[in-house]
Amino acid sequence: MQRKSSSIDEVSIDKRRGIASTKMAPNTGTRTQTRQAFSVVNGGQDLPPLSGPPSNFGSDCGAIDFTKDDVDALLNEKLKKNLNYREKNDKMIDFIKRLKQCIKWFLQLEANYVEEQEKIRQLLELAEKKCNDTESMMKAKEDELNSIIMELRKNLEALQSKFAKEEVDRVEALDSLARERDLRLAAEKLQASLSEDLRRSQLDNASANQKIQSLNDTYRRLQEFNTSLHQWNTRLQSDLEATNTTLKRVQEEKAAVVENLSILRGNFTSLQEQLNLSREIHHVPNIKKWSLIALRKGPVTLRWIFDGHLYHTLEKMICDLPMYIGWSVTLDEAIKQKEALGSEASRLRGNLQQMREDRDRKLAQVEGLQSEVSKYKDFTGKYTADLETMSTKTVKLESTCSDQSEQIRRLHEQLASAQQKLQLSDLSAMETRSEFEVNKAMILELKSRLADADLKIVEGENVRKKLHNTILELKGNIRVFCRVRPLLSDDGVGNDVKVVSFPTSMEAQGRGIDLSQNGQKHSFTFDKVFVPDNSQEDVFVEISQLVQSALDGYKVCIFAYGQTGSGKTYTMMGNPGLLDQKGLIPRSLEQVFQTKQMLEAQGWKYEMQVSMLEIYNEAIRDLLSANKSTFDASRVETAAKQYTIKHDANGNTYVSDLTIVDVRSSREVSYLLERAAQSRSVGKTQMNEQSSRSHFVFTLRIVGVNESTDQQVQGVLNLIDLAGSERLSKSGSTGDRLKETQAINKSLSSLSDVIFALAKKEEHVPFRNSKLTYLLQPCLGGDSKTLMFVNVSPDPASVGESLCSLRFAARVNACEIGIPRRQANLRSSDSRLSIG
Numbered sequence: 131m132q133r134k135s136s137s138i139d140e141v142s143i144d145k146r147r148g149i150a151s152t153k154m155a156p157n158t159g160t161r162t163q164t165r166q167a168f169s170v171v172n173g174g175q176d177l178p179p180l181s182g183p184p185s186n187f188g189s190d191c192g193a194i195d196f197t198k199d200d201v202d203a204l205l206n207e208k209l210k211k212n213l214n215y216r217e218k219n220d221k222m223i224d225f226i227k228r229l230k231q232c233i234k235w236f237l238q239l240e241a242n243y244v245e246e247q248e249k250i251r252q253l254l255e256l257a258e259k260k261c262n263d264t265e266s267m268m269k270a271k272e273d274e275l276n277s278i279i280m281e282l283r284k285n286l287e288a289l290q291s292k293f294a295k296e297e298v299d300r301v302e303a304l305d306s307l308a309r310e311r312d313l314r315l316a317a318e319k320l321q322a323s324l325s326e327d328l329r330r331s332q333l334d335n336a337s338a339n340q341k342i343q344s345l346n347d348t349y350r351r352l353q354e355f356n357t358s359l360h361q362w363n364t365r366l367q368s369d370l371e372a373t374n375t376t377l378k379r380v381q382e383e384k385a386a387v388v389e390n391l392s393i394l395r396g397n398f399t400s401l402q403e404q405l406n407l408s409r410e411i412h413h414v415p416n417i418k419k420w421s422l423i424a425l426r427k428g429p430v431t432l433r434w435i436f437d438g439h440l441y442h443t444l445e446k447m448i449c450d451l452p453m454y455i456g457w458s459v460t461l462d463e464a465i466k467q468k469e470a471l472g473s474e475a476s477r478l479r480g481n482l483q484q485m486r487e488d489r490d491r492k493l494a495q496v497e498g499l500q501s502e503v504s505k506y507k508d509f510t511g512k513y514t515a516d517l518e519t520m521s522t523k524t525v526k527l528e529s530t531c532s533d534q535s536e537q538i539r540r541l542h543e544q545l546a547s548a549q550q551k552l553q554l555s556d557l558s559a560m561e562t563r564s565e566f567e568v569n570k571a572m573i574l575e576l577k578s579r580l581a582d583a584d585l586k587i588v589e590g591e592n593v594r595k596k597l598h599n600t601i602l603e604l605k606g607n608i609r610v611f612c613r614v615r616p617l618l619s620d621d622g623v624g625n626d627v628k629v630v631s632f633p634t635s636m637e638a639q640g641r642g643i644d645l646s647q648n649g650q651k652h653s654f655t656f657d658k659v660f661v662p663d664n665s666q667e668d669v670f671v672e673i674s675q676l677v678q679s680a681l682d683g684y685k686v687c688i689f690a691y692g693q694t695g696s697g698k699t700y701t702m703m704g705n706p707g708l709l710d711q712k713g714l715i716p717r718s719l720e721q722v723f724q725t726k727q728m729l730e731a732q733g734w735k736y737e738m739q740v741s742m743l744e745i746y747n748e749a750i751r752d753l754l755s756a757n758k759s760t761f762d763a764s765r766v767e768t769a770a771k772q773y774t775i776k777h778d779a780n781g782n783t784y785v786s787d788l789t790i791v792d793v794r795s796s797r798e799v800s801y802l803l804e805r806a807a808q809s810r811s812v813g814k815t816q817m818n819e820q821s822s823r824s825h826f827v828f829t830l831r832i833v834g835v836n837e838s839t840d841q842q843v844q845g846v847l848n849l850i851d852l853a854g855s856e857r858l859s860k861s862g863s864t865g866d867r868l869k870e871t872q873a874i875n876k877s878l879s880s881l882s883d884v885i886f887a888l889a890k891k892e893e894h895v896p897f898r899n900s901k902l903t904y905l906l907q908p909c910l911g912g913d914s915k916t917l918m919f920v921n922v923s924p925d926p927a928s929v930g931e932s933l934c935s936l937r938f939a940a941r942v943n944a945c946e947i948g949i950p951r952r953q954a955n956l957r958s959s960d961s962r963l964s965i966g
């Protein structure tokens with residue numbers, strides 16, 4: 131019993147170790163098993179949703195409150211050693227009853243917790259939803275406003291940059307305008323000064339022109355004077371020539387005069403004065419001569435020599451000789467005057483030349499000034515045009531500036547209104563935030579309450595598991611149920627003898643069965659006896675705790691054992707088409723998936739894998755293989771080699787090449803069961819085999835992880851429909867059939883050896899004696915739960931087989947509940963089934 135009382139914590143640790151190496155996928159890795167998703171097995175399709183009521187399970191006990199101490203006391207309660215079997219049995223029944231009450235109380239508590247948790251969760255969800263809604267609304271509003279602000283800011287920035295650029299342009303334009311103005315002023319000043327210069331130059335020019343005019347006039351007059359002088363000179367020259375000619379004649383006449391001189395000597399005295407005067411005249415060469423000639427020739431000759439004026443003068447001179455000297459003086463003066471006039475003319479010519487040169491220089495200056503003035507005029511025109519362009523530009527810029535200023539003003543207004551809005555929304559956001567904070571605090575509180583509730587639930591769950599396991603251990607890790615099927619129409623036809631009856635005594639009620647053979651009554655007691663009236667539901671209620679154990683991380687094996695036609699398949703599979711006739715397998719699966727759903731709310735996550743195989747003549751056949759290979763007896767050896775069974779250190783079993791399917795619902799498993807049934811029937815038809823000739827092993831591997839509590843479990847639920855335990859004599863077969871029956875009996879015998887050894891806690895357990903026991907090795911013994919249904923037919927014709935089956939089952943049962951071997955009438959050899 132020490133092994134039985136090992137705590138659930140130790141189990142969890144062992145399981146954890148086992149799972150740690152596998153982590154929710156125990157069958158992957160280097161193993162050669164074929165693990166597939168359900169949709170792969172189902173041709174890539176998931177099953178449609180199901181509508182229909184789940185099956186009910188559970189028992190009814192009264193509601194009594196327990197404290198933790200009560201529970202501990204109950205769990206630690208030990209039986210007194212000096213009690214006899216009956217007292218022990220009574221105590222145990224009482225103990226189990228109290229345990230059941232405790233579990234009922236606990237389940238009620240757990241249900242309350244779950245209810246409260248659900249309420250809190252709903253509240254939490256509501257609050258979270260509200261919070262999320264508010265938050266998302268706020269976020270959306272904030273985003274919207276942010277986007278508007280961003281847009282406005284962008285616009286403002288763009289406008290500001292544009293404005294700054296425009297401002298820079300404007301400043302540049304103003305600068306350039308100022309520069310232009312300065313330049314224009316400078317140009318105007320220059321122009322004014324140049325104009326002044328020009329005016330002055332023009333005045334100079336005019337005065338110079340006047341001067342030139344006057345000079346020209348003077349020059350002209352001088353020219354005229356010169357010309358007249360020339361003329362006069364020419365006249366004088368011609369006069370001179372005439373005078374010279376006259377002089378020549380006068381000289382000739384002189385000669386005549388000389389000749390006459392002698393003549394005239396006589397008039398010497400009177401003429402002496404005249405002679406002196408003549409000598410004086412002689413010093414003035416020409417005039418003297420002319421005078422002399424005139425004196426010699428008389429006034430007529432003189433008239434011929436000189437022109438009118440001179441003639442008159444000379445005539446006068448001749449007439450009045452004293453006047454001769456005056457005439458000659460006038461001539462000298464004229465010559466002198468002529469010379470003076472010539473020198474004056476040359477001086478005036480020089481002056482004129484100088485004046486001309488001055489005039490030319492002034493003209494050149496005037497031209498230069500005029501060209502500069504025209505240049506400045508050009509410049510001024512250009513600058514004026516530039517100035518006009520700049521002015522238009524400035525006007526344009528000023529209008530753009532004013533536009534932009536208007537735009538900026540509008541944007542500022544918009545920004546101000548947006549900021550107002552933002553402030554408003556900030557206010558509302560603050561309100562919402564404070565509301566959110568309140569909600570958050572509430573959520574936190576609810577969360578902490580939820581966490582507390584979760585913790586309580588986890589603690590409660592652990593206690594529940596412990597209690598559950600204690601109860602099962604108290605009930606026995608190996609238990610035997612007997613089920614008697616109703617009498618069928620084709621059973622014992624014509625025979626009214628009732629071979630099966632059920633004792634009604636208090637002690638054996640519901641647990642005893644009497645079998646009559648040849649007038650002799652054989653009584654057996656089991657953990658539970660199901661009468662023909664018991665429904666599938668009644669049977670399932672009793673095993674549902676084992677299904678729960680599989681979910682709690684235990685390895686569970688439920689066998690259906692019995693003769694052919696005793697109701698094994700009915701018990702395990704039932705009639706899946708009819709709701710109330712569903713067998714243990716579909717009901718267990720429904721419970722597994724329902725509980726899975728419930729536990730998922732507590733943070734558990736489960737992975738379920740299904741495999742189904744058949745062992746026929748010690749050969750394994752994969753019932754879920756996609757490859758529908760035929761099951762050929764001649765290839766049994768090959769098949770046997772193909773499906774090699776291996777166990778690892780973590781207690782996991784691997785069958786090479788076996789198809790393992792991940793399943794998510796009981797409907798998926800039902801589909802797989804149908805498929806396996808089809809595969810079985812095809813195999814049987816091919817082998818001409820009877821349905822009872824092979825062991826059907828359904829395995830559901832459950833891996834659960836609770837991340838919030840860091841718990842892991844790995845359970846296995848094996849549901850096995852054993853081959854019918856026929857007597858060799860009944861089969862009446864020879865050859866292959868004989869061989870086949872021997873193989874079945876050997877296998878069953880091996881199973882009985884194993885269960886017996888385990889029940890007796892013997893050291894050597896003969897697992898390897900058959901494929902079936904070797905396959906189930908990790909699921910038998912230790913903390914594993916084993917339940918054997920011994921199916922009994924009430925058919926009088928098969929009473930021998932029934933007796934045989936009941937005997938074996940009773941021995942296992944007696945062994946488990948600790949009845950001494952002698953009391954149970956067991957011999958060491960009785961551990962084997964004696965079939966046939």
Ligand SMILES: Nc1ncnc2c1ncn2[C@@H]1O[C@H](COP(=O)(O)OP(=O)(O)OP(=O)(O)O)[C@@H](O)[C@H]1O
Nearest residue numbers: 615616693694695696697698699700701821822854
């Ligand atoms: N409890 C029951 N109530 C009604 N009918 C039952 C019950 N148990 C078995 N039967 C019927 O008895 C017949 C034989 O049952 P079943 O096929 O389950 O026996 P079996 O032990 O599986 O036989 P085999 O070893 O040949 O497979 C079936 O027609 C089945 O419907």
